[in-house]
Amino acid sequence: MTTTLSSRHPGVLATSPAVEVSLAEPRGRLSLRARGDLTPFARVLGFALPERIGQRAEEHDIRAIRLGPDEWTLNTPMAAVQRLLEAFAAIYPDHPHSLVDISGREVSLVIEGAQASDLLSIGCARDVEAIPAGEGRRTMFDGTTVVLWKDAADSYRLDIWNSFAPHVLDLLKTGCAELAAEARQA
Amino acid sequence: MLLIHCPYCEETLPEVEFVHAGQAHIARPDLPSSQTDEEWEAYLFIRTNEKGIHAERWRHVHGCGRFFNALRHTVTDQFLTTYKAGEPRPELPVEGGDQK
Numbered sequence: 300m301t302t303t304l305s306s307r308h309p310g311v312l313a314t315s316p317a318v319e320v321s322l323a324e325p326r327g328r329l330s331l332r333a334r335g336d337l338t339p340f341a342r343v344l345g346f347a348l349p350e351r352i353g354q355r356a357e358e359h360d361i362r363a364i365r366l367g368p369d370e371w372t373l374n375t376p377m378a379a380v381q382r383l384l385e386a387f388a389a390i391y392p393d394h395p396h397s398l399v400d401i402s403g404r405e406v407s408l409v410i411e412g413a414q415a416s417d418l419l420s421i422g423c424a425r426d427v428e429a430i431p432a433g434e435g436r437r438t439m440f441d442g443t444t445v446v447l448w449k450d451a452a453d454s455y456r457l458d459i460w461n462s463f464a465p466h467v468l469d470l471l472k473t474g475c476a477e478l479a480a481e482a483r484q485a
Numbered sequence: 486m487l488l489i490h491c492p493y494c495e496e497t498l499p500e501v502e503f504v505h506a507g508q509a510h511i512a513r514p515d516l517p518s519s520q521t522d523e524e525w526e527a528y529l530f531i532r533t534n535e536k537g538i539h540a541e542r543w544r545h546v547h548g549c550g551r552f553f554n555a556l557r558h559t560v561t562d563q564f565l566t567t568y569k570a571g572e573p574r575p576e577l578p579v580e581g582g583d584q585k
């Protein structure tokens with residue numbers, strides 16, 4: 300039986316001696332598509348949107364990551380969503396763009412510990428260790444499109460669409476069990 | 486696994502993040518209704534099926550989401566270069582050969 304992860308309480312979901320997987324607190328999530336002059340959006344946000352794909356910027360707990368040539372995701376406190384929607388709507392007539400509330404679409408898993416990169420390598424073909432800390436990437440994890448935020452060398456967040464989350468979590472649980480078994484043998 | 490350079494992300498990445506999207510540089514006729522059946526057939530279906538260096542579209546679907554073009558050798562599967570959508574097909578030989 301699969302249960303939707305969004306119906307579960309935030310907290311630890313899987314552990315092994317050197318890595319822990321937990322469900323993050325709910326966050327506001329906004330998908331922004333914009334082209335041309337980006338300064339009006341910077342004025343609304345209070346900081347400049349990141350310029351390179353994979354780069355992040357953050358101010359007052361509002362995090363932005365650039366995912367494509369004209370695409371960003373804003374990760375915000377829940378309470379900030381409505382204010383941002385209204386502020387962006389106000390500049391829409393002069394600066395057409397798309398801003399969609401996708402808060403209900405995804406959950407985030409936090410993967411932390413010395414073996415965090417090893418655990419991710421079971422589902423991600425990319426070299427996750429090569430991603431600089433403080434950046435992020437949209438990539439594929441075992442057939443599922445995910446956004447990987449790398450906060451430190453041993454700390455990642457994984458944004459996953461609700462319907463794929465149970466599958467990804469099951470794989471991470473298996474990975475944790477394998478890493479734990481390896482640690483016992485060592 | 487192939488490694489493909491995305492010209493938008495400026496990274497060389499595993500093939501699983503990409504999908505192939507057919508021959509490149511095929512312009513849709515501005516006025517489809519002005520086309521004869523033969524011209525329309527040629528636009529829709531007739532491809533070169535190159536044995537050798539082929540200009541083709543790829544999409545970084547599990548990444549930045551963008552379509553771009555690549556020159557790939559269809560016999561060796563070697564990617565000679567990739568370039569942004571809208572740019573002309575690069576002259577060969579491509580400097581640096583394979584991937585950046």
Ligand SMILES: [Zn+2]
Pocket residue numbers: 491492493494495545548549550551
């Ligand atoms: Zn890309």
